[in-house]
Amino acid sequence: MADHAIDTRPLAQPVFRRLFIGQGTSFVGSMLTQVAVPVQVYRISHSSFYVGMVGFAGLLPLIVFGLYGGAIADAVDRRKLYLWSSLGTWAVTLALLAQTVLGVRSVGLILALVAVQSAGFAMASSARGAIVPRIVEPELIPAANTLNYVVGTVGEVIAPLIAGVLVTFPHGFAYAYGADAALFTAALYSTLRLPKLPPDRAAARLGLRSVREGLSFIGGRPVLVMSFFVDICAMMLAMPRSLFPAVADARFDGSVGLLYAAIPIGSVLAGFASGWIGRIRRQGVVLTGAVLVWGGAIGVSGLARQLWLVVLLLAVAGAADLVSAVLRQTLLQTYAPDEMRGRMQGVHTVVVAGGPRLGDLRAGTMSAALGPATAWAFGGFACLAIVALAAPLVRPFWTYEAPAPPRKTPAPAEVGA
Template sequence: MTKDPAAPHSSRARRGPPQRGRGWAIDTTPLRNRPFRRLFWGVAATMLGQQMTLVAVPFQVFALTGSSLLVGVTSIVALVPLIVFGLLGGAIADTMDRRRLMLITSWGAALSSALLAVQALLPGGGNLVLLWVLTACVSGFAAVNQPTRSAAVPALVGREGVPAANALTMTVRHVFVIGGPLLAGLLISLGDLFVTYAVDAVGFVVAAVLLRGLPALPPRSTTEPVRLMAAVRGVGEGFVFLRTQPVLLMTFVVDIIAMLFAWPQAVFPELSETRYADTPNSLGWLFVGISIGALLMGLTSGWVSRVDRQGAVVLGAIVVWALAIIGFGLAPSLWLAVLCLAVAGAGDMVSAVLRTSMLLEAAPEEMRGRMQGVFLVVVAGGPRLGDLRAGAMASAAGVSVAMVSGGIVVVVAMLVVALLVPSFRRFRASRVPHEEILAGRARPDSSAPESDEGRPGPGVH
């Protein structure tokens, strides 16, 4: 077996349990690791621009066409490459140097975003077809880059640092999910669509510069060159592996259920024009409600990195999400609705951190890229399907029925998962045979006997 290229980082992290704080504040221990610090700030550099572009693209499409239908089509234009390259990118990330792949995709995204800025200067305010092509390119590069970044985390911080590293990354993301759209709205109102896109391009350039300082992260063992058919076969191998691992499979299933039946974003415009029409900027507050809760949870997530019974806590967090969405559907005032959305966002944050940690801890090293590719597709596709369900049901039966019924379905589904898939409910981070999995010699088995070897420090039970 070839030597682990990240061994200097991962082996040091595995010599003993880290001295984690016991407070509620977010655990910043991974930031003491210089390679992870470069990766983290690279992520932060891209987040602001990405969130601004998510506002600018639909605005420009509507400005060019005056059609909400074409705005919806634009979402599909971005989703298709995200699915295709998210899966292929995860497979490629398992067969080539992940540092090199992150550099290639960061520069590709930077170029695509720069061209978006240039097309905004074209006569008539831009070109729809060119806008769609460039949007698809940015989405495709991001779809390869994101699972590659996630798959590289364990090699940089070690197994013990994965939950805290995930919490840090997701927290900074939600900072920009709140700030990015607000800044984009301000720039767009001033007529600076070019600057809005340019910020995204600059962010990817900064990320690429930071990523150059990472150590080489080649695959653990492979002699097959990176080819399209090899990547396609890799995707198939990933799904075959996933079928044999009920715990890993359920990390995707529970999130799809939560997003499909209880994602609320499609009803925000209707609520802002009807139920909350008398409150200034009601639409803006509805759109940032979930992120406010996720951000606050991220800043107080020190306890999350110490959770041992990760599967049970994921199920509980999704139930909190669902109950909060039920409350949102019935809320008579905007501020109560935003509070419910914030609670939902906090529950989703806990679920996302722990599900990502379960994937990175329990998947073998040679499968991590593919598992993160599937994770990206689920995270991106679930809310879009949820928008379709919520919008259709709200049109037919009303917003309250759409939200309350969906929340009830999610609560019932989590109880069913807890009963029918006990291995997920019983999953404990301390029982995963980490050393053998990291070496690619064994698969995770949450029912394995408890062992003191390689166990983290006492967790939250």
């Protein structure tokens, strides 16, 4: 049992522990907003298409600021970049609260705020992902990524259930946005307590050339290309979240909270038994298998008519998603040198956060034409088929074995107190 329990050794390091607590607390608040926004848009417009547009509105800022933010993270102090971009996302949450309190009821304004928030999120994520390998030992990177993913998914479990109740109140959207703004202060505090994290002597220069260098680094390495490809398939084809409000209204008497919480519930349960993930060497094969389980579970859940069965299948998908997410992040952080990690995390942010946004658009558009059930099930089965056919064809990815990381104790300036 101990061999399979979640590895908590990174929490013994004070800097990582503060970052972990701050990120976890703020994530509960941010998930309240992520649930409240599409539900508010649906309440205003009664259209799954506009719910899908919530994801699409943030796509271009996510791509631009994810890629360029990654280049900035390789050229400046990562702590400062993380702090200022986090402050930007916090300001947008306050603006969402204001538009709700004032009763503006403008889908266009909400979409514009989502776009601005996506820009701040992209830059913060690029910096945060590049920070982790600087504050924990190399052999603890998979464990640190697992802990971060689990605390995030705990927030995804708690927040949708809370938001599902809050949005039924007369001023529920304001409560959700207000709670997000208050809880986010924990993340700001933990960021302020980070040590200085300047670039090393091989720091990149700001500019489009730096972005191109990062993309060229990925393009010349099939292992990285394929790891991004399978994630795009999973998120763009098999992410049904923009269909949750419509399906909940049609089948489950508006019980949308459980649908939003189901995937994170599965991830959390899998996370508590995740000690084995750090010992995986055939990362390409296991990553592919996890994505296949995700696609199959999503496809079958789209056909189910009972709420308990849909929740169960989404939870299975969530468990597979934890495995694939930890492996992707670990592979990226260990495959690239430190001077490239910001740009790698920028691309990772674009794929991980942009894929679901494209998935929202795909699902919303298909739902408008064919209905939510068809849009939901089709995406899952399409993901399953494409990944099953494509992954074994890329031999460097399929045969990739992660090297055992050398033990290294971070310098005192990086660990902090």
